[in-house]
């Protein structure tokens with residue numbers, strides 16, 4: 001079932017079917033689960049609850065489809081992906097509507113996510129023709145050395161609810177471009193965006209079985225099948241570090257390749273010499289985008305003592321302008337959190353900080369009424385013993401720490417097991433390079449609060465993950481390298 005309310009909002013009603021997508025067809029089941037709109041808590045779809053056996057079947061289908069897909073030329077695959085990109089852009093409004101309904105982010109932001117997701121499809125449609133190998137001068141006169149790159153095979157992809165379109169697009173685009181087939185399992189909270197993408201891939205001419213979407217709430221069981229089935233040659237995952245650890249452990253028996261894009265605890269540093277207005281703008285986008293539910297969201301804001309008051313005051317002014325509400329309402333900037341447990345975590349972080357002496361500058365509570373909403377919040381007087389300093393909050397809370405010296409802030413910023421994104425604002429060039437080199441993170445935004453783009457390598461170090469998505473490096477995660485030692489022919 002897809003709710004009438006959702007269907008009525010779509011221009012193209014064929015974009016959604018209440019089914020999983022396997023072998024180019026729609027698969028139904030008597031067993032089902034519900035998908036809920038977090039803004040209203042209403043059920044918007046009922047989808048098939050697929051199990052491990054169905055997943056096994058999808059993997060088998062993907063295996064034979066992959067062989068035929070891999071022998072196509074790069075240009076042939078490129079044309080299909082280009083068509084998919086065009087369809088995503090042409091259907092951006094409908095795709096955004098589906099996304100807002102299942103996840104809650106404001107429609108304009110959801111549209112931005114669709115275009116962001118599409119940008120990976122465009123990028124890798126171009127890269128499909130450029131999977132270059134190498135020649136290496138031989139180590140003997142009669143030897144030539146060639147390095148070729150080949151698709152890894154069947155890829156399993158597990159994606160989260162916070163970017164229901166872009167995270168799956170960012171994985172399938174490089175995989176399909178280089179000749180892999182994909183079996184994907186989107187988060188049970190937000191499977192509709194993945195299904196709509198599958199429908200568009202179908203329309204773009206992607207052969208049956210090359211992309212499959214499993215719908216299910218049995219993520220642990222399906223994850224096990226992905227890890228234990230030896231036809232799956234690679235697992236790519238975006239989600240929590242906790243689940244990433246389980247998956248990596250499960251993949252170790254088969255030494256299966258893994259790409260993991262996991263949690264973050266991003267520091268956002270404002271030095272005395274920064275342009276404070278620019279830093280406030282950067283903090284707004286980095287912290288409050290997607291209601292703070294982004295792995296690259298600023299989680300700890302360190303402000304140097306000379307500008308602390310000014311920064312806090314200016315940030316509070318901007319935060320007061322945010323409008324919380326249903327993602328379809330005019331002027332709304334901040335949608336709901338994904339569910340009750342997300343609200344509980346945010347409240348727990350605030351309560352723990354306040355109990356240890358933090359002050360609520362703005363927000364700190366939920367607005368009245370239905371829906372998983374939380375008011376955008378700023379905490380001052382925060383210190384490193386608080387929960388909020390150590391864990392990813394994944395909500396619209398900005399804790400402001402005060403610091404005195406460069407050494408001190410670098411030490412605090414690096415004092416975490418995470419290493420995904422980091423940000424700082426400063427103008428002194430010597431300091432800029434020093435801090436860039438010292439931050440133990442996969443990504444550093446300097447005087448910029450928004451670092452995500454398909455042209456740059458997205459990914460983390462330490463316990464934030466393995467591998468990179470996007471950019472000229474992004475295809476590598478889906479390729480195997482083969483070295484050919486070519487001796488003399490008779």
Ligand SMILES: NC(=O)C1=CN([C@@H]2O[C@H](COP(=O)(O)OP(=O)(O)OC[C@H]3O[C@@H](n4cnc5c(N)ncnc54)[C@H](OP(=O)(O)O)[C@@H]3O)[C@@H](O)[C@H]2O)C=CC1
Pocket residue numbers: 158159160161162185186187188189216217218219220221222223224238239240241243244246247261262263264294295392393394
């Ligand atoms: N790096 C990131 O972008 C994200 C980070 N997070 C962090 O994780 C916290 C918890 O969020 P949550 O949604 O629970 O994140 P999870 O890591 O639990 O979920 C992410 C994805 O993994 C699936 N999954 C969950 N458990 C397993 C398993 N044992 N085997 C295979 N797949 C599994 C989920 O499926 P299903 O939902 O169907 O169970 C979902 O598709 C957040 O508060 C945030 O801190 C969360 C999401 C994204």
Ligand SMILES: O=C(O)CCCC(=O)O
Pocket residue numbers: 162163238239261293294295296452458
């Ligand atoms: O939270 C995530 O896992 C995805 C980050 C979105 C982005 O690419 O900016």
